[in-house]
Amino acid sequence: MSNPLPVRILLGPGPSNVHPRVLRALGMPLIGHLDPEFIALMQDTTKLLREVFQTSNPLTFPISATGSAGMEACFVNLLEPGETAIIGVNGVFGTRMADVAERCGARVVKVEAPWGRVIDPSDIRRALREHPRAKVVAVVHAETSTGAWQPLDEIGQLVHEAGALFVVDAVTSLGGCPVLVDTWHIDACYSGTQKCLSAPPGLSPLTFGPRAVAALRARKTKVQSWYLDLTMIERYWINEERVYHHTAPISMNYALLEALRLVHEEGLEQRWRRHERHHHALRAGLAAIGIELSAQEGHQLWTLNSVHIPEGVDDGAVRRALLDELGIEIGGGLGPLRGKTWRIGLMGESSAEANVLLLLSALERLLPRFGHAVSAGAGVAAAARQLATM
Amino acid sequence: MSNPLPVRILLGPGPSNVHPRVLRALGMPLIGHLDPEFIALMQDTTKLLREVFQTSNPLTFPISATGSAGMEACFVNLLEPGETAIIGVNGVFGTRMADVAERCGARVVKVEAPWGRVIDPSDIRRALREHPRAKVVAVVHAETSTGAWQPLDEIGQLVHEAGALFVVDAVTSLGGCPVLVDTWHIDACYSGTQKCLSAPPGLSPLTFGPRAVAALRARKTKVQSWYLDLTMIERYWINEERVYHHTAPISMNYALLEALRLVHEEGLEQRWRRHERHHHALRAGLAAIGIELSAQEGHQLWTLNSVHIPEGVDDGAVRRALLDELGIEIGGGLGPLRGKTWRIGLMGESSAEANVLLLLSALERLLPRFGHAVSAGAGVAAAARQLATM
Numbered sequence: 001m002s003n004p005l006p007v008r009i010l011l012g013p014g015p016s017n018v019h020p021r022v023l024r025a026l027g028m029p030l031i032g033h034l035d036p037e038f039i040a041l042m043q044d045t046t047k048l049l050r051e052v053f054q055t056s057n058p059l060t061f062p063i064s065a066t067g068s069a070g071m072e073a074c075f076v077n078l079l080e081p082g083e084t085a086i087i088g089v090n091g092v093f094g095t096r097m098a099d100v101a102e103r104c105g106a107r108v109v110k111v112e113a114p115w116g117r118v119i120d121p122s123d124i125r126r127a128l129r130e131h132p133r134a135k136v137v138a139v140v141h142a143e144t145s146t147g148a149w150q151p152l153d154e155i156g157q158l159v160h161e162a163g164a165l166f167v168v169d170a171v172t173s174l175g176g177c178p179v180l181v182d183t184w185h186i187d188a189c190y191s192g193t194q195k196c197l198s199a200p201p202g203l204s205p206l207t208f209g210p211r212a213v214a215a216l217r218a219r220k221t222k223v224q225s226w227y228l229d230l231t232m233i234e235r236y237w238i239n240e241e242r243v244y245h246h247t248a249p250i251s252m253n254y255a256l257l258e259a260l261r262l263v264h265e266e267g268l269e270q271r272w273r274r275h276e277r278h279h280h281a282l283r284a285g286l287a288a289i290g291i292e293l294s295a296q297e298g299h300q301l302w303t304l305n306s307v308h309i310p311e312g313v314d315d316g317a318v319r320r321a322l323l324d325e326l327g328i329e330i331g332g333g334l335g336p337l338r339g340k341t342w343r344i345g346l347m348g349e350s351s352a353e354a355n356v357l358l359l360l361s362a363l364e365r366l367l368p369r370f371g372h373a374v375s376a377g378a379g380v381a382a383a384a385r386q387l388a389t390m
Numbered sequence: 391m392s393n394p395l396p397v398r399i400l401l402g403p404g405p406s407n408v409h410p411r412v413l414r415a416l417g418m419p420l421i422g423h424l425d426p427e428f429i430a431l432m433q434d435t436t437k438l439l440r441e442v443f444q445t446s447n448p449l450t451f452p453i454s455a456t457g458s459a460g461m462e463a464c465f466v467n468l469l470e471p472g473e474t475a476i477i478g479v480n481g482v483f484g485t486r487m488a489d490v491a492e493r494c495g496a497r498v499v500k501v502e503a504p505w506g507r508v509i510d511p512s513d514i515r516r517a518l519r520e521h522p523r524a525k526v527v528a529v530v531h532a533e534t535s536t537g538a539w540q541p542l543d544e545i546g547q548l549v550h551e552a553g554a555l556f557v558v559d560a561v562t563s564l565g566g567c568p569v570l571v572d573t574w575h576i577d578a579c580y581s582g583t584q585k586c587l588s589a590p591p592g593l594s595p596l597t598f599g600p601r602a603v604a605a606l607r608a609r610k611t612k613v614q615s616w617y618l619d620l621t622m623i624e625r626y627w628i629n630e631e632r633v634y635h636h637t638a639p640i641s642m643n644y645a646l647l648e649a650l651r652l653v654h655e656e657g658l659e660q661r662w663r664r665h666e667r668h669h670h671a672l673r674a675g676l677a678a679i680g681i682e683l684s685a686q687e688g689h690q691l692w693t694l695n696s697v698h699i700p701e702g703v704d705d706g707a708v709r710r711a712l713l714d715e716l717g718i719e720i721g722g723g724l725g726p727l728r729g730k731t732w733r734i735g736l737m738g739e740s741s742a743e744a745n746v747l748l749l750l751s752a753l754e755r756l757l758p759r760f761g762h763a764v765s766a767g768a769g770v771a772a773a774a775r776q777l778a779t780m
Contacts, residue, residue, distance in 0.1 A: 005644075008421045014637055015420045026641055027417025030405045030590055031398045032719045064592070065455035068636040069617045100616045194637055200420055202454070202592055202639030224614055226490045227459045244724070246458040247584055249592030250405060251416055252642065254395075329422045334634070 012331035025258035070190030070204025081105030092145035147306030156185035198348025285383030402721035415648035460580030460594025471495030482535035537696030546575035588738025675773030
């Protein structure tokens, strides 16, 4: 490992760049996990997390591990062996949810869509008719592997009419576009810190609504994961009693709170608009240099732009050149999209006009070397025109 | 929460104080989890972790969550439903191991000892005779809840003669006293970062030996935790392929590597001697002011000193006064020891001569106010005499 570390502009699928105030909070000396000052920090954190989740759920706090542990926390707490979960699968993270639910001993019913497309609510409706006793319906709001943006309100209503619990993966959406937990009838939702919240990876914000809490209370079996058992964790994170469960990651919680303060200071709606604006600028610029988004038209995320790699261009060579020559990270495709797509994140601090212009000019400079002709300045000019309209 | 945060001297059961070099590493800007520079950091980390674990096990890396997740990782990977685990229970963490193993569907055989005493190897021998097909035998090396120090070499031999796997909790010992994974026939061992390694809490160093890896390969069922499934994580952390599993906690890994470098620079043996020396100084000083260690004689940890609260002294009031007036954190007792013991950690950076003298003089100043007569200066003088002999 180099000393000092290189400085990167993080435009991949996460982590995103972190504000200096968050880095400063991260590097503060430690206090104990039962210190009254840390408990005050926990209270501030849960309050601000409810704001970003747009919920009044008391059981809202960060799981002490990354986003995938937040996913696992939802399923291990809500599912018992033999119960049925209907899961939308249209990318890596839907596939992962199905795997996690199966490991809970659940019967998993997959509702599939091609990668890059969204799940059709009528397919969820059909699955609920065929499996009327399904306990959980889970979908991914923002598929980080494909850039697809799943509408949730209609599915939320269907799920509640059927009496099931609605679980949503908001890892790549929370803080970057609307995630309306209460309005959309979401019963359990998790996210990560390293995407649109722009804190380092290591925690997974999670919220459980009253119906999810009731299901938790009605369990017949112990939660299979001790570490993720919300019946114990809530006694530390939420209840006044503050019973020790595990040692909270102190520094990561400093960072998350500071990142949430930045979200609060910017204003959530303002932050959504910022992500929207830079997505449209990037998209216009990319189109001008012959690069098209790969996700379904009308369902393209503001936060994570999945694009087709131009014909004949070497995926790895371009990403390496961006990283080595310019310090810019973008992501490669996952699974069947490997070598076919790039994933360009504009999340949190990384969603900045300067980054849009930089990436476009970097691609304009590099792509001709890799066999993709580009008219110099076309991408940057198109992005600038788009920005002028918004 | 106060702004700025208070500065604390952390002499509780963890977290311990963190060196400024580690805080500086923590606050460095982020790079991606697949960045070649991060992969180089992973390689440096696994190398230094093998050194502190005194092992050549290839499968050695930090789990992306706190120590209790390291515990859970051992059991979910090694146990399948219906298998038998023999578990030493003589405090909170042995009790927790039994709970975690039961949640894996294992049949748990508890080998008990009173809290504060160590597990008798002959009790393990008897349990192994009664349960000859036991797959796992697990004990806690350093019981953070009682201050008891469990000898491991004899139990390790017994376990291997019986063909079982030896699992050890080294959360409060790794880096502060000898943990000889290969010599002691330990098959799986986990720790935390926030104790004697003096990094912040948030990661759990773990090592799996060849017999544990063979058991993992021979599983008939999937590991019940996706997040902790070593068959997948090793493809990211250990194997050349570096397949994405979850987003590694970048900043926490910066901090851990810097903390491991500090251990390496000090020298492991030297570090053990430092912990030994300060333990003996504290112990002599405490005895001089009428405070006795509570763990079994001859089995008292250097790293975590559990002491009897003097008769009539109010537990909470003294700890609050230490924290509020002097910024010193010590820990209270857990479970049946609540209100009866204090837990004084001298771990990692916190194991310093200055902290021994400070805590003794603080207790000399405070205890008379709470009804425990102390001859002024007696504790500090006794500690100084002890230090002069070592």
